Amino acid sequence: xxxxxxxxxxxxxxxxxxxxHNAAFLELxxxxxxxxxxxxxxxxxxxxxxxxxxxxxxxxxxxPLKQEALGIVDADxxxxxxxxxxxxxxxxxxKGYNTDGLGxxxxxxxxxxxxxxxxxxxxxxxxxxxxxxxxxxxxxxSITIANRTEKKAIDLATDVSSxxxxxxxxxxxxxxxxxxxxxxxxxxTQGMHPNTERTxxxxxxxxxxxxxxxxxxxxxxTRLLKEAKKAGAKAVSGEMMLVHQGAEAFRIWTGVExxxxxxxxxxxxxx
Ligand code: ATR
Numbered sequence: 001x002x003x004x005x006x007x008x009x010x011x012x013x014x015x016x017x018x019x020x021h022n023a024a025f026l027e028l029x030x031x032x033x034x035x036x037x038x039x040x041x042x043x044x045x046x047x048x049x050x051x052x053x054x055x056x057x058x059x060x061x062x063x064p065l066k067q068e069a070l071g072i073v074d075a076d077x078x079x080x081x082x083x084x085x086x087x088x089x090x091x092x093x094x095k096g097y098n099t100d101g102l103g104x105x106x107x108x109x110x111x112x113x114x115x116x117x118x119x120x121x122x123x124x125x126x127x128x129x130x131x132x133x134x135x136x137x138x139x140x141x142s143i144t145i146a147n148r149t150e151k152k153a154i155d156l157a158t159d160v161s162s163x164x165x166x167x168x169x170x171x172x173x174x175x176x177x178x179x180x181x182x183x184x185x186x187x188x189t190q191g192m193h194p195n196t197e198r199t200x201x202x203x204x205x206x207x208x209x210x211x212x213x214x215x216x217x218x219x220x221x222t223r224l225l226k227e228a229k230k231a232g233a234k235a236v237s238g239e240m241m242l243v244h245q246g247a248e249a250f251r252i253w254t255g256v257e258x259x260x261x262x263x264x265x266x267x268x269x270x271x
Pocket of ligand 1: 124129148149187190
């Protein structure tokens, strides 16, 4: 009998996780299958208990369930500090993890970008910014969070200060902030389809030693990444964060080394 895995969320029809994980299971000849399930926050607890009772191997959570899960599962310290769970393992009870920040870390590491000791400027202060800020601060980076709503940046920086170095501000001095940074991460929706001409910064703001990482992957090459290339900076696109957060979940569930290239191909095919 195949072990069932899944992603819960609402909306869920466009999730790329089933493609990605099923391709990995097929590649490794594992008797497993992965499906998408539409679950509302009100039904999350019942859905998780049902999945566990039916012998699911594990589940991923996406919008709008990641925060809700904290009150239901036994979350690890990183997921607790991020305030969101995206991976649940049923092996021992119902353990919750957050692999989003780790996905971002692996994406940069794969490109030879060092996080420890670097100055990282994160633009945006939503869920993705939160996961990346906690992970990178824990990994020894000095974090600046700049956000349109300044208070959200300051509040997030205060939280992140419990694990590392972080400060928060508005978007007024973005040019100077980028000038002093090694890594710029866009965690806003700027540049996402259909607003593909929008960007948080243009090439004049950037320098050739900079790494620009855009978590937006629709389109694959955003205006921000085009600007980065124009400035001679290193441009890193967001689809690999999706792949690596999935690969980390795969590791947690199966203990098996995930076939990252196969997972990447499956994600790109779906885009
Ligand atoms: P997620 O949880 O996926 O990170 P989110 O919580 O909706 O998404 O966060 C979106 C981020 O994009 C926020 O930081 C938002 O800024 P505000 O906190 O001021 O709303 C930022 N954002 C959205 N549109 C923006 C714009 N036009 N200019 C600058 N920042 C923008």
